[in-house]
Amino acid sequence: MSVRRLAKDQPASFAFAKATKTKLDWWIQKYPEDRRQSAVIPGLWLIQKQEGWVSEPAIRTLADYLGMAYIRVLEVATFYTMFMLEPVGSAALIQVCGTTPCMLRGSGELMKVCKSRIGPKQTLSADGKFYWEEVECLGACVNAPMAMVNDYYFEDLTAADMNQIIDDFAAGKSPKPGPRVDRVNSAPEGGAQTLTDPKLYDGSAAKPIKKLPNSEPVSA
Structure with missing residues (x-):
């Protein structure tokens, strides 16, 4: 695994946008009060959605909000490659x-x-x-x-x-x-190649279920 470090140039500060804080509080409420730190991954993701990346001031702000040591949030942010640790393209x-x-x-x-x-x-x-x-x-x-x-x-x-x-x-x-080819999701190009008979889906090929001897339901 490659070493992941915070960007050399960092903003002076970070603040949650109103929508970000509202969503973070929604996540925190999913956990017991003494387990609010479990919202650290959703919190980092929400920060990334707000800023485009995760900065050092944002990590400190989230740590304070969740009652975590700064190093614990830093460990999560640097472990998961889904979190961008430097500015990314605006487009x-x-x-x-x-x-x-x-x-x-x-x-x-x-x-x-x-x-x-x-x-x-x-x-x-x-x-x-x-x-x-x-x-x-x-x-x-x-x-x-x-x-x-x-x-x-x-x-x-x-x-x-x-x-x-x-x-x-x-x-x-x-x-x-x-x-970018003629397919739907992961289907074959041009459409399905197997199980194409309509009878498989309209019920016409269904066979009646035979009643087996002594198959009466047993009462509880």
């Missing part, structure tokens, strides 16, 4: 899967596009709009190669698709997530 955070199925299907070409359009891995683009990184399996292997952009999966990608996605986000658009 898009692109996470390209680099695990074997995606690599075999061409994720290396997607990374080449990101390098040429954004910069080296884990680097903010010059205009501050984009940030990209290589990540481990995102669990959409059948739709490889794929990438998660902000909160959504973009699948069955080509280099041209990645270029277009970056162009769209740069222009302020919201490209549609999901597969």
Whole structure:
């Protein structure tokens, strides 16, 4: 596992937005009062949704709010790679899967596009709009190669698709997530290939259940 450290440049302070604090309080209420620290992961996630990343002042603020030692929240934030510890793009955070199925299907070409359009891995683009990184399996292997952009999966990608996605986000658009081929979710391209007989679903092929001897229900 790689070493994860806080960004060198940090903001002077952090404050919960009203909506963030309301949602955090909702999470805290799910736990007994003496277990409010269990809301640390939801709290870090809400901070990231508010700011785009998790800063050192935000970690301290959350620790104080949950009654935790600062180091305990820092341990959680640095352990889970879902938490970004440095500023990310204002338009898009692109996470390209680099695990074997995606690599075999061409994720290396997607990374080449990101390098040429954004910069080296884990680097903010010059205009501050984009940030990209290589990540481990995102669990959409059948739709490889794929990438998660902000909160959504973009699948069955080509280099041209990645270029277009970056162009769209740069222009302020919201490209549609999901597969880039003719499939629904993880179904085969072109539609289902098996279990296509309508009789399987309209009840016409159902056979009556035979009553077995001595099958009367037994009273309690």
